[in-house]
Amino acid sequence: MGTKHESYWRQVWRQFQRDKLAVVGLIFVLSLFLVAFAAPWIARYSPTAYDLNAILLSPSMHHWLGTDAQGRDVFARMVFGTRVSLSVGFVAVVLYVAIGIFLGALAGYFGGWVDMVISRMIEVMICFPTFFLILTVLAFVGPSLYNIMVVIGLTSWPGIARLVRGEFFKLRGQDFVLASRVIGAGSLRIIFRHILPNGLAPVLVSSTFGVASAILVESGLSFLGFGVQPPTPSWGEILSQSRDFMDIAWWLAIFPGAAIFLTVTAYNLVGEGLRDAIDPRLKI
Amino acid sequence: MGVYLFKRLLLIIPTFLGITLITFLIIQMAPGSPVSLKIQQMGGEGIRTETVSKAVIEQTKKLYGLDQPIHVQYLQWIKRLATFNFGDSYKDHRPVLTKIREALPVTLLLNFISIFLIYLISIPLGIFSALKSRTLLDQAVTVILFILYSLPSFWVAMILIIYLGGGEYLNLFPVAGISSQGVGELTRWGQFGNVLWHLVLPIIVLTYGGFAFLARLSRAQLLEVIRQDYIRTARAKGLSESAVILKHALRNSLIPLITLSGTLLPAMIGGSVVVEQIFSIPGMGKLGFEAVLSRDYPTVMAIAAIEALLTLVGILVSDLMYVWVDPRISFEGM
Numbered sequence: 001m002g003t004k005h006e007s008y009w010r011q012v013w014r015q016f017q018r019d020k021l022a023v024v025g026l027i028f029v030l031s032l033f034l035v036a037f038a039a040p041w042i043a044r045y046s047p048t049a050y051d052l053n054a055i056l057l058s059p060s061m062h063h064w065l066g067t068d069a070q071g072r073d074v075f076a077r078m079v080f081g082t083r084v085s086l087s088v089g090f091v092a093v094v095l096y097v098a099i100g101i102f103l104g105a106l107a108g109y110f111g112g113w114v115d116m117v118i119s120r121m122i123e124v125m126i127c128f129p130t131f132f133l134i135l136t137v138l139a140f141v142g143p144s145l146y147n148i149m150v151v152i153g154l155t156s157w158p159g160i161a162r163l164v165r166g167e168f169f170k171l172r173g174q175d176f177v178l179a180s181r182v183i184g185a186g187s188l189r190i191i192f193r194h195i196l197p198n199g200l201a202p203v204l205v206s207s208t209f210g211v212a213s214a215i216l217v218e219s220g221l222s223f224l225g226f227g228v229q230p231p232t233p234s235w236g237e238i239l240s241q242s243r244d245f246m247d248i249a250w251w252l253a254i255f256p257g258a259a260i261f262l263t264v265t266a267y268n269l270v271g272e273g274l275r276d277a278i279d280p281r282l283k284i
Numbered sequence: 285m286g287v288y289l290f291k292r293l294l295l296i297i298p299t300f301l302g303i304t305l306i307t308f309l310i311i312q313m314a315p316g317s318p319v320s321l322k323i324q325q326m327g328g329e330g331i332r333t334e335t336v337s338k339a340v341i342e343q344t345k346k347l348y349g350l351d352q353p354i355h356v357q358y359l360q361w362i363k364r365l366a367t368f369n370f371g372d373s374y375k376d377h378r379p380v381l382t383k384i385r386e387a388l389p390v391t392l393l394l395n396f397i398s399i400f401l402i403y404l405i406s407i408p409l410g411i412f413s414a415l416k417s418r419t420l421l422d423q424a425v426t427v428i429l430f431i432l433y434s435l436p437s438f439w440v441a442m443i444l445i446i447y448l449g450g451g452e453y454l455n456l457f458p459v460a461g462i463s464s465q466g467v468g469e470l471t472r473w474g475q476f477g478n479v480l481w482h483l484v485l486p487i488i489v490l491t492y493g494g495f496a497f498l499a500r501l502s503r504a505q506l507l508e509v510i511r512q513d514y515i516r517t518a519r520a521k522g523l524s525e526s527a528v529i530l531k532h533a534l535r536n537s538l539i540p541l542i543t544l545s546g547t548l549l550p551a552m553i554g555g556s557v558v559v560e561q562i563f564s565i566p567g568m569g570k571l572g573f574e575a576v577l578s579r580d581y582p583t584v585m586a587i588a589a590i591e592a593l594l595t596l597v598g599i600l601v602s603d604l605m606y607v608w609v610d611p612r613i614s615f616e617g618m
Contacts, residue, residue, distance in 0.1 A: 061413040077285070103561055120295070120298045120299055120302055121302065121449045123295075123299050123302070123599070124299055124302030124303055124305075124306060124592075125306075126595070126599065127299065127592040127593075127595040127596050127599070128303075128306070128588065128591070128592045128595070129304055129591050129592075129595070131558075131590060132557055132569075132572055132587070132588065133588065134570075135557065135572065135573065135576050136310060136576065136584050136585075136588045137310055137313070138576070139575075139576040139579060139581070139584050140310060140311075140313040140314055140315070140581075168468055209395075213433070216436055219436060219438075220436070220437075220438060220558055224557075224558065224559070224561060224573065225439045225577075226576070226577075236438075239438070239439065239442070242442070243442065246442065246445070246446050247446075250446075253439075253442055253443070253446070257436060257439035257443075258440070260436045260439065261434060261435055261436060261439065264434040264436070265430075265431070268430070268433065268434050
């Protein structure tokens with residue numbers, strides 16, 4: 001069982017490598033993580049230090065991406081902003097994937113009234129427009145990096161739950177599940193050791209796309225001034241600053257927007273590559 | 285069909301109760317509530333009650349009866365929801381419901397036009413792309429759709445304003461509000477045109493993402509269906525290619541796209557927060573966001589609840605459409 005499982009993921013990896021765009025996306029994402037870790041060494045200026053002699057300078061040898069209205073180095077702010085986007089994307093998605101797997105597995109495995117209750121929970125959550133729900137909760141608890149991650153995590157699980165529920169419905173009647181039940185395996189063991197590993201592939205694909213949309217949500221919140229609070233830099237916040245200087249400081253609008261776009265694209269490329277690698281039938 | 289309808293309608297009740305419960309949970313987090321005090325005692329960094337004025341805390345306590353036993357609070361909240369009595373706005377002391385009545389039609393107009401355009405463009409494009417699968421044209425369309433799909437809407441909105449809205453370059457479209465000053469003096473058609481002209485940029489921003497998503501989906505759907513056995517059968521019995529595609533393949537590939545329409549609306553209303561804010565459109569998104577900014581809790585809660593109920597209706601409608609277009613679907617499949 002163990003070796004077969006390993007070879008499956010190796011197969012997926014081999015398929016994934018054939019998709020050059022997906023590999024480019026993966027490399028981009030990995031180097032972003034590197035940038036986030038090494039931010040203090042990459043940035044040549046402090047991301048928060050004001051310099052009133054260097055207000056709204058256009059990109060130059062000294063300030064590669066220019067400076068903002070407080071004279072802060074945009075390159076340094078962009079580099080440090082990587083941390084916010086990546087950590088929100090990662091933590092929020094891990095949180096909601098965990099919730100989604102748990103509820104979806106219960107619903108799909110037990111069926112009956114358990115499924116009935118969890119399906120209602122899913123339907124209730126789907127009824128709320130996610131972005132406004134997140135804003136609403138943040139209105140009550142106040143915006144902060146920690147709150148944003150938790151709130152995105154607590155509101156975005158229905159998609160994964162539905163997916164896992166469907167996978168469990170498909171898999172629970174199969175022979176290997178019956179076999180382990182005959183041997184006397186308990187429900188928990190069957191759910192987590194036997195069914196879940198077989199249904200994990202689509203969850204992985206969906207989470208990769210999920211990271212992309214969590215990053216979009218975070219930057220949207222920061223753009224509206226409801227994200228990470230100053231002076232912490234984030235891409236959405238730099239972009240939102242640029243609204244007042246659109247005519248005179250194009251660099252404030254172009255660079256953070258491009259960073260968000262490229263990061264989201266990279267995650268989406270990885271997601272597409274994974275999807276095609278996992279289910280070659282979908283390869284078009 | 286009749287039994288299905290009955291059961292489906294019955295299921296609204298638990299979902300409605302769920303919506304009341306979630307919104308009630310959110311209210312429990314209001315500054316000054318026992319829950320928020322508890323979290324603060326535990327050292328939670330999130331709730332910073334000191335940033336909220338005493339007056340707001342007192343008003344909120346009174347409005348939702350936060351000092352009463354929890355079941356009394358909940359019954360009060362259900363009563364408010366059932367009678368649509370959401371209280372008065374903290375900001376201008378007008379009834380919240382009146383404010384929503386003014387804002388909702390604007391958002392619905394914006395989103396219905398957008399959804400209509402999304403379906404109008406994306407399905408033919410998806411079909412076209414699927415039929416020309418693997419040609420250069422298909423690849424070009426795929427790349428463009430992929431890029432559109434990943435573009436952050438607020439960035440696109442800003443760039444459109446800079447380049448087309450009189451920022452630095454062209455001044456083709458107005459960028460604020462939904463009509464010009466003095467629009468009342470125009471003829472009926474003139475007013476209509478004026479509003480449309482104001483909606484061009486917001487609608488571009490609202491549509492391109494969903495349009496890319498749906499076009500990609502309809503392409504994938506059609507390609508999936510074309511591989512099915514019954515399509516091979518249809519071809520084998522000598523039907524013309526157009527009959528195979530239009531009569532057999534298309535109808536089956538459209539089914540999942542129809543159910544999407546129910547979930548598209550809430551996603552778009554959520555998305556219109558950003559768009560309405562950027563373009564100063566007086567709809568639900570702007571109203572909601574401004575209420576969030578000023579901690580106008582009655583307005584925030586009313587919007588959250590009303591949008592959830594609207595979506596509930598939207599999902600119901602799309603479920604019914606699903607059964608209507610696909611007789612194979614039964615209640616057991618849910």
